[in-house]
Amino acid sequence: MRTIDLSPLYRSFIGSDHLASMIDAATRHEKQTSYPPYNIELIADDKYRITMAIAGFAKDEVTIEVQENTLKVTGAKPSAEQSETERKFLHKGISERNFERKFQLGDNVKVLAADLEHGLLHIDLERKIPEAQKPKRIEIGSNLIENS
Template sequence: MRSTFDFQPLFRSTIGFDRMLDTLESASRVTSIDTWPPYDIVRTSEDDYRISMAVAGLTEADLTITQEQNMLLVAGQKSEQDEASGQYLHRGIAARAFRRRFELADHVKVVSANLVNGLLTIDLKRELPEEMKPRRIAIAAGEALPKAMTKQIEAEKQAA
């Protein structure tokens, strides 16, 4: 039995929705869920978002943030010199490498990224181009258009 939807019929009858359909198709595939590192996504205002990731033990040099078109990639890997600093008797702080991907909507840009006390904060902003923003159309007041010349058809009068 097939567990995914076939979006091919929609490709034949839609124009410009191929990226959305590709996203739906990739989301419907079964993937292993990786919960490392834990993160929050917060909408701080109508056009502003914040991603907060708990990356304890990592420094700015261990982290890489890359934005390519509509994809934000956050990767981290502990440097080798920290690993050789001693022999661990117990290791409770995870030091494994990670790659976390975030699919961004159109016109969403990374504004800033900060690392404070093991919490990586990435601020995002949706910036619509001026031509895509709603605009009010002014209504001009002026003379009315001339009425079209219409001919009236005379009806026969019937006596009752």
């Protein structure tokens, strides 16, 4: 088991108490299976794309859900005994097993769209920072607090 010393981060980041739990969750997910394989691309400054290789799955067999800051992609095939009676394989190298893959999304990251094409599931994401959270320039000598 790995241990990570987070004390340097706590000296630099104020109000990021949930950082330790996110790192802990990430290390637990390392034990997950690597199926299905996926890529995460940076499309633009605040736009991302997750591409998952899910050959053999139809649109109605894949579910995409976002709850709080977790994106969950689930694929479920019909029961194996039903499809195995209809098909007889001499060699089966294409995996068609059920899967569940979770991604932790950063604050203000929203799912824009999802598309399934040629066995690849594309999920487009964008980080939209609210106006109140954008950096503000403070002029020296300005009085931000008005006297009432």
